[in-house]
Amino acid sequence: MNIKSQENQKIPQWLMLMLAIACGVIVANLYFAQPLIGPISLALGISPQLSGMIVTLTQIGYGLGLLFIVPLSDLIENRKLILSVLVILLLALLALVVIPTASIFFIASFFIGIGAVAVQILVPYAAYLSSDEQRGRAVGNVMSGLLFGIMLARPVASFITAAWDWNAVFILAAVLIVLIMVMLRKYLPERKPVPTMKYGQLIKSLWGLFTTISILRRRAIYQAFLFSAFSLFWTVMPLWLVDAFALSQNGIALFSLAGVAGALAAPIAGRLADRGWTRCLTGAAFILGSFAFLLTHFLQDTVFALPILVVAAIVLDMAVSGNLILGQRAIYSLGSEIRGRLNGIFMAIFFLGGAVGSAIGGWSYAQYGWFFTSIIGLSMPLAAFVYYLTEQKNKA
Numbered sequence: 001m002n003i004k005s006q007e008n009q010k011i012p013q014w015l016m017l018m019l020a021i022a023c024g025v026i027v028a029n030l031y032f033a034q035p036l037i038g039p040i041s042l043a044l045g046i047s048p049q050l051s052g053m054i055v056t057l058t059q060i061g062y063g064l065g066l067l068f069i070v071p072l073s074d075l076i077e078n079r080k081l082i083l084s085v086l087v088i089l090l091l092a093l094l095a096l097v098v099i100p101t102a103s104i105f106f107i108a109s110f111f112i113g114i115g116a117v118a119v120q121i122l123v124p125y126a127a128y129l130s131s132d133e134q135r136g137r138a139v140g141n142v143m144s145g146l147l148f149g150i151m152l153a154r155p156v157a158s159f160i161t162a163a164w165d166w167n168a169v170f171i172l173a174a175v176l177i178v179l180i181m182v183m184l185r186k187y188l189p190e191r192k193p194v195p196t197m198k199y200g201q202l203i204k205s206l207w208g209l210f211t212t213i214s215i216l217r218r219r220a221i222y223q224a225f226l227f228s229a230f231s232l233f234w235t236v237m238p239l240w241l242v243d244a245f246a247l248s249q250n251g252i253a254l255f256s257l258a259g260v261a262g263a264l265a266a267p268i269a270g271r272l273a274d275r276g277w278t279r280c281l282t283g284a285a286f287i288l289g290s291f292a293f294l295l296t297h298f299l300q301d302t303v304f305a306l307p308i309l310v311v312a313a314i315v316l317d318m319a320v321s322g323n324l325i326l327g328q329r330a331i332y333s334l335g336s337e338i339r340g341r342l343n344g345i346f347m348a349i350f351f352l353g354g355a356v357g358s359a360i361g362g363w364s365y366a367q368y369g370w371f372f373t374s375i376i377g378l379s380m381p382l383a384a385f386v387y388y389l390t391e392q393k394n395k396a
Contacts, residue, residue, distance in 0.1 A: 020145025061113025089115025224353030
């Protein structure tokens with residue numbers, strides 16, 4: 001299939017489904033360790049203060065990959081690039097299984113983040129293959145696969161760990177990555193971009209794009225604040241569920257399934273964005289994000305405490321996933337020739353926010369507990385809302 005001739009045409013349903021499945025399987029590797037921080041730390045002798053670094057290092061690796069690998073999609077053939085990056089992911093997963101020590105786990109976690117950036121070379125395929133009026137819907141549908149991968153990663157990892165061991169999670173992940181590589185090698189259309197600059201020039205151009213394209217800058221900062229709150233919540237929540245509710249690994253898994261409902265906001269947000277609702281939905285996402293943390297303080301000493309937490313998880317995940325689609329649709333409309341770099345900048349900045357949220361969450365919970373940690377989480381989308389109000393003022 002010739003990508004260039006297909007752009008601005010309707011994306012085939014089977015290809016959209018394949019992209020969604022691949023994105024979900026790949027991105028799940030960023031989150032498998034999140035609900036397993038407790039058993040992994042216990043098994044490898046990692047202190048509570050450093051436990052959040054398991055997730056943070058993965059997100060740092062992902063952020064660096066977004067900055068230095070994803071822009072290559074504007075230079076070299078994309079399918080070959082994706083498969084090469086997935087090899088890094090596969091080797092990192094195998095390292096966790098073969099040499100399960102604390103130092104290897106931290107190093108491998110970093111390279112899992114590097115390898116998982118393949119997903120952000122895949123996501124723009126939906127934009128390349130769709131017409132302008134279909135782009136929001138196509139990106140939303142593919143991103144729903146990615147978001148389901150994020151949401152399902154936590155409960156799946158918990159269920160597998162409860163049934164066998166945490167090592168089994170990463171064995172299964174390695175097998176799935178091999179299957180995805182075979183599928184993409186056989187069915188993913190080639191895309192050969194026409195290079196207009198060398199790699200060094202490409203990397204240097206990232207700062208110029210960030211400073212000159214205001215919509216890119218705003219959408220990246222918006223999502224960084226929201227994703228920081230998201231990462232803080234899901235890094236700390238497994239620990240809080242054990243301490244406050246004495247939940248088992250299976251109980252944590254069931255709780256994590258609540259987040260799956262939040263992924264349903266992705267295709268809905270894409271369709272509403274196509275109708276011109278981007279601005280008001282953006283403000284609503286920040287309000288919902290802060291409200292989710294506020295909810296966790298209601299009825300704490302009653303039988304309704306755990307159901308309230310479930311609602312909070314759904315509301316937060318809806319806010320984050322919906323706003324992500326709004327941001328991606330906005331930046332993907334800025335031009336196909338720079339789409340790889342725009343996507344790399346956007347995702348790197350907001351995943352940097354996620355790394356900060358995970359690190360702060362692990363530290364603050366170990367030191368001060370959930371109340372103080374949740375106040376920090378509440379302030380993050382609130383700060384984004386204040387920044388959002390300056391956009392409204394400027395437009396007015």
